[in-house]
Amino acid sequence: MIAMPEPDRGVLNRRAEIVEALRRLVPGEGVIDQQSELRAFECDGLTAYRQPPMVVVLPETTAQVVEVMRYCAANKIKVVPRGAGTSLSGGALPLADGVLLGMGKFNRILEIDAPNRCVVAQPGVTNLGITHAVQGLGLYYAPDPSSQIACTIGGNVAENSGGVHCLKYGLTTNNVIGIEMVTIKGEIVRLGGKHFDSSGYDLLGVMVGSEGMLGVVTEVTVRILPKPPGARALLIGFSTVEGAGDCVAAVIGGGIIPGGMEMMDRLAVEAAEAFVHAGYPLDCEALLIVELDGCEAEVDHLIAEVEAIAERHGATSCRASQSEEERLLFWAGRKAAFPAVGRLSPDYYCMDGTIPRKQISRVLQQLKQMEERFGLRVANVFHAGDGNLHPLVLYDANKPGELDRAEAFGADILRLCVEVGGVLTGEHGVGVEKRDLMDTMFNEDDLNQQQRLKCAFDSDGLLNPGKVFPQLCRCAELGRMHVHAGKLAFPDLPRF
Amino acid sequence: MSLLQPSDAQQIAEMISWVAAEDDSLEIVAGGTKRALGRPMKTDHVLDVSGLKGIVEYEAAELVLTARPGEPLASINAELAKKRQMLAFEPPDWRALLGGQGEQTLGGVVACNLAGSRRVRAGSARDYVLGFSAVNGFGDIWKAGGKVVKNVTGYDMCKLQAGAYGTLSALTELSLKVMPKPETACTIVLHGLADEIAITVLANALNSPFEVSGAAHLPASAARRSKIGAVAAGLGAATALRLEGPRPSVAYRIDALEALVGRGARLGDAETEAFWSEVGCVQPLLEQGPRIVWRLCPTPSQATEVAHSILSALSSAEFFFDWGGGLIWLSLDPEEAGPDAGAGIVRPAVKSAGGHATLVVAPGAVRAATPVFEPLSAGLAQLSARVKSGFDPRGVLNPGRMQEGQ
Numbered sequence: 001m002i003a004m005p006e007p008d009r010g011v012l013n014r015r016a017e018i019v020e021a022l023r024r025l026v027p028g029e030g031v032i033d034q035q036s037e038l039r040a041f042e043c044d045g046l047t048a049y050r051q052p053p054m055v056v057v058l059p060e061t062t063a064q065v066v067e068v069m070r071y072c073a074a075n076k077i078k079v080v081p082r083g084a085g086t087s088l089s090g091g092a093l094p095l096a097d098g099v100l101l102g103m104g105k106f107n108r109i110l111e112i113d114a115p116n117r118c119v120v121a122q123p124g125v126t127n128l129g130i131t132h133a134v135q136g137l138g139l140y141y142a143p144d145p146s147s148q149i150a151c152t153i154g155g156n157v158a159e160n161s162g163g164v165h166c167l168k169y170g171l172t173t174n175n176v177i178g179i180e181m182v183t184i185k186g187e188i189v190r191l192g193g194k195h196f197d198s199s200g201y202d203l204l205g206v207m208v209g210s211e212g213m214l215g216v217v218t219e220v221t222v223r224i225l226p227k228p229p230g231a232r233a234l235l236i237g238f239s240t241v242e243g244a245g246d247c248v249a250a251v252i253g254g255g256i257i258p259g260g261m262e263m264m265d266r267l268a269v270e271a272a273e274a275f276v277h278a279g280y281p282l283d284c285e286a287l288l289i290v291e292l293d294g295c296e297a298e299v300d301h302l303i304a305e306v307e308a309i310a311e312r313h314g315a316t317s318c319r320a321s322q323s324e325e326e327r328l329l330f331w332a333g334r335k336a337a338f339p340a341v342g343r344l345s346p347d348y349y350c351m352d353g354t355i356p357r358k359q360i361s362r363v364l365q366q367l368k369q370m371e372e373r374f375g376l377r378v379a380n381v382f383h384a385g386d387g388n389l390h391p392l393v394l395y396d397a398n399k400p401g402e403l404d405r406a407e408a409f410g411a412d413i414l415r416l417c418v419e420v421g422g423v424l425t426g427e428h429g430v431g432v433e434k435r436d437l438m439d440t441m442f443n444e445d446d447l448n449q450q451q452r453l454k455c456a457f458d459s460d461g462l463l464n465p466g467k468v469f470p471q472l473c474r475c476a477e478l479g480r481m482h483v484h485a486g487k488l489a490f491p492d493l494p495r496f
Numbered sequence: 497m498s499l500l501q502p503s504d505a506q507q508i509a510e511m512i513s514w515v516a517a518e519d520d521s522l523e524i525v526a527g528g529t530k531r532a533l534g535r536p537m538k539t540d541h542v543l544d545v546s547g548l549k550g551i552v553e554y555e556a557a558e559l560v561l562t563a564r565p566g567e568p569l570a571s572i573n574a575e576l577a578k579k580r581q582m583l584a585f586e587p588p589d590w591r592a593l594l595g596g597q598g599e600q601t602l603g604g605v606v607a608c609n610l611a612g613s614r615r616v617r618a619g620s621a622r623d624y625v626l627g628f629s630a631v632n633g634f635g636d637i638w639k640a641g642g643k644v645v646k647n648v649t650g651y652d653m654c655k656l657q658a659g660a661y662g663t664l665s666a667l668t669e670l671s672l673k674v675m676p677k678p679e680t681a682c683t684i685v686l687h688g689l690a691d692e693i694a695i696t697v698l699a700n701a702l703n704s705p706f707e708v709s710g711a712a713h714l715p716a717s718a719a720r721r722s723k724i725g726a727v728a729a730g731l732g733a734a735t736a737l738r739l740e741g742p743r744p745s746v747a748y749r750i751d752a753l754e755a756l757v758g759r760g761a762r763l764g765d766a767e768t769e770a771f772w773s774e775v776g777c778v779q780p781l782l783e784q785g786p787r788i789v790w791r792l793c794p795t796p797s798q799a800t801e802v803a804h805s806i807l808s809a810l811s812s813a814e815f816f817f818d819w820g821g822g823l824i825w826l827s828l829d830p831e832e833a834g835p836d837a838g839a840g841i842v843r844p845a846v847k848s849a850g851g852h853a854t855l856v857v858a859p860g861a862v863r864a865a866t867p868v869f870e871p872l873s874a875g876l877a878q879l880s881a882r883v884k885s886g887f888d889p890r891g892v893l894n895p896g897r898m899q900e901g902q
Binding site for chain 2: 113114115116117137138139159160162166167170171173174183187188189190191193194195196197198199200201202203204205206208209210214226227228229249250252253255256257294295296297298300301302354355356357358383386387388421422423424425426427428429430434438441442445446447448449450452453454455456457468478479481
C-alpha cells in the first residue's frame with residue numbers, strides 16, 4: 001500500500017475549533033463532522049484506499065469556496081477537492097488532517113449558448129447532464145468517460161477525462177474553453193471564456209488534468225458539438241491478437257479515424273457475452289468494435305472500407321450493425337465489460353497505461369507470462385484506437401496477499417507500458433495509485449519542474465498533497481538557483 | 497552580444513547555464529520568421545536553435561511525429577503528405593504579414609501556438625503537442641508528456657509550453673499528434689452578405705451536422721484582394737464555408753449545406769487549398785502599404801458588433817472574419833491609429849465582447865510602448881509571474897516578449 005503524508009498533529013488537535021470556524025463560513029448542513037457520516041466520503045473509485053477526512057465541507061457558492069480556502073490557507077490546513085468521487089486513481093482520497101471540499105452542490109447549468117457552441121456549467125453537473133441539457137438542439141458534449149452518468153464536469157477537468165470517442169473528438173482538455181477557479185489563497189481567477197485561446201500562458205490547459213492540486217474549479221465553459229447524424233458499428237473477430245492489432249494500424253494508416261475503436265481479448269469477450277448476450281463471436285482471440293459516425297453517405301462508405309481492411313488482415317468474422325438497436329447492443333457488451341469481468345472474480349484491479357499501438361501484441365504476450373508469474377488472471381479491454389490499455393487484474397481481496405499481488409502485478413504492467421515507449425496513465429490519472437511509479441517515466445529534473453509549477457499556484461503544498469508526486473513539494477529549495485558565475489563560460493563561442 | 501549556435505540539447509543546457517550565471521539574457525530563434533511578433537526585446541545574446549533539425553521518428557499508423565524544433569515546417573508537411581497525413585491545426589504562414597524571411601520551423605509554430613482556419617474544428621497547436629523536451633532557465637534539460645496520443649501522466653506542460661513564446665524553456669524536441677489528410681475538400685462561397693447576416697450564417701453552418709472545417713467572411717474590400725476568381729469576382733463580400741472528408745461524404749454534405757445556407761459558388765480542391773491558405777496568411781489585408789494589424793478573438797457571436805464599433809471610431813479600419821467570427825483580423829492606417837496603434841479603441845471593444853486582442857503588426861517603438869498581448873488582470877498577472885519564475889527565475893529566456901518584465 002502507498003503511504004499518505006503523516007497527519008499534522010497540531011491540526012488534528014484543533015479539529016473542534018476548525019469545524020466551528022468552517023460552520024461559520026458554510027452554514028446549515030454544509031459541514032459534516034460526524035464519524036458515521038464521514039465514512040461516506042472515505043474513498044473514491046479506487047476503493048482499496050480508504051481514509052475518512054477530518055471534516056467535509058459542501059459549499060454552495062463561489063464566495064463560500066473563497067472563504068474556506070482563505071481560512072485553510074491562513075491556518076495551514078490541507079484541502080482535498082472532490083466531485084462525484086468516481087476517480088479510479090485515488091485523486092479524491094481524503095486526508096486524515098484535511099478538509100474534503102465536496103463540490104456536489106454546484107449542480108446547475110448556468111447558460112446554454114448555442115450560437116457560440118458552448119455551455120457554462122457549475123462543476124458538480126454530471127458529464128451526461130451537459131449533453132442532456134443541449135440534445136434538444138442537436139448538440140452534445142463529446143468526452144464520454146464510462147462513468148459519465150455519475151462523474152462531474154469539475155472532476156473531468158481535474159482528471160482530463162477521456163472516453164471511447166476521444167481519438168476523434170479529443171479529451172476534456174480539447175473541449176473545455178473556460179473555467180473560473182479559486183486558488184488556495186482564496187483568489188478568484190478566470191481562465192479562457194467563450195472566445196478562442198487566451199492572452200498569456202495557457203493556464204487553462206495546465207488546470208485541466210492537474211488532479212485538484214492547483215486550484216478548485218467553480219465554473220466550467222465547455223465546447224458543445226453538433227451530434228453526428230448517424231453511426232454504425234462493426235464487430236470484427238480475429239484468431240490472433242496480432243491480426244487485430246495490425247487491422248487497427250491499417251485503419252488509421254489508411255486515413256480513417258473512427259468515432260470509437262475498441263479491442264477486447266478472449267477472456268473479456270467471453271465474460272461480456274455471458275453477461276449481456278450482445279452476439280459477440282466466441283471463436284476469436286480478439287474482438288474489435290469499430291464505430292464510424294457522420295452523415296449516412298460517409299458512414300456507409302467507411303464501413304465498407306473498414307470491412308475490406310479487416311478482410312485483408314484475416315478477420316474470422318465481421319458484422320456491421322443494421323440498426324441503432326444493434327449498434328447499441330454491440331456497445332452494451334463493451335460497456336458492461338468491467339462488471340462482466342467482475343462476475344468472474346470477487347475483485348478486479350483496473351489499469352490504465354497507454355502504449356504505442358504497434359506494441360499491442362508484444363505487451364499482451366508479456367501479460368500472459370506475467371499472469372503465470374503472479375498467479376493471477378488478466379482480462380484485457382482497451383481503447384485500441386489510441387493504444388490505451390485497461391488490463392483488469394482479477395483477484396480476491398479475502399485471500400491473504402492477493403491484493404498486494406494484484407497491485408504488484410499492476411505496477412509491473414505500467415512499468416512495461418513505459419518500457420515499450422508508452423505512459424503510466426491514459427485517462428484515469430496518477431492520483432495515489434501511480435504516484436510512486438512516476439520515476440519510471442520522469443527523472444528528478446522533470447519532476448522538479450512539475451513541482452515548481454505547483455509551487456507557483458500553491459507554495460505551501462496544501463492542495464491535495466500526497467497525490468501524483470512521490471515526494472512532497474519543497475518549494476523554497478526548488479526555487480533556488482545553483483549557479484557559479486563565470487564557471488561555464490564558452491571560450492570557443494562565435495561572437496558578433 | 498553572442499550568437500549561440502548549439503547543435504544539441506546538452507549544448508543548449510550549457511549555454512543557458514552560462515548565460516544565467518552571467519546574469520545575461522537571450523533571445524531564442526530558429527527560422528526567425530516571427531521575430532517581429534510580440535514585444536521587442538533587448539537581450540544580451542541570441543540562441544539560434546535552427547541547428548536542431550530533423551524528424552526523429554514518424555510512424556503514420558501511430559499518428560505521432562517527433563522532430564527537433566529547428567526542423568522547417570515545409571519539410572515536415574512534405575513528409576506527412578507522403579503518408580497522406582497533416583498537422584490538423586493548419587499552421588498559417590505569417591511571413592508576408594510580419595515581413596519575416598527564412599523558413600518557418602516547428603518550434604516557432606508551437607512556441608506561438610499558431611492555428612489556421614481549421615481551428616474551429618480541430619483546435620490549435622496546443623491541442624496537438626503530445627510531449628517535448630526542453631531546457632529551462634535553470635539550465636536543466638527536462639521533459640514532459642509522451643509519444644502516445646492519450647496521456648494524463650503529470651501536469652499537462654505541453655499546453656503551457658505552446659504559446660509561451662519561448663519564455664519558459666527552450667524546446668529541444670517535440671512530439672505531435674498528426675491526423676489523416678482529408679481525401680477531398682471543397683468550399684461554398686456566398687456573395688454579398690452583410691456582416692451581421694454572414695456571422696449568423698457561419699454560426700448556423702458550424703452548428704449543423706455537416707462538419708464545417710472553415711468558416712470565414714470577407715467584406716467587399718477584403719474579398720477583392722483574393723487571388724481566387726470566384727471570391728473576388730462577386731465584387732461584394734464573400735462568405736466561405738469549407739467541407740473536407742471522403743468523397744461520397746463531401747458530395748452529400750455540400751448539397752445538404754447549400755440547402756441550409758443557400759447556393760453559392762463552389763471551389764474545388766486546388767482553389768479550396770489556395771483560398772484557405774490566403775485566409776491563414778492574412779492575404780485579404782495585405783498589399784495596402786504600411787498598416788497596423790490587430791488580431792482579435794471575441795466571443796464569436798459578438799464579432800460584427802466589435803468590428804463595427806471599431807470602424808465607427810477609426811474609419812481606416814479594414815477587417816475580415818475567420819473561425820465563424822471567433823477571429824477578426826483588423827488593419828488600420830498608422831496615422832489614424834496614432835501612437836498607441838488604436839489600442840484605446842480596439843481593446844475596450846473586444847473586452848466588452850468577452851475576448852482578447854493582440855497587436856501583431858506595428859513598428860517596434862509602438863510595440864514597446866503599447867502592450868502587444870491583452871493585459872492580464874492583476875491576479876492572473878501575479879500568477880503568471882510566479883509561473884515564469886518557476887521556470888526561469890533570472891529572466892534569461894526571451895525576457896519581456898509577452899509582458900513587460902516577464
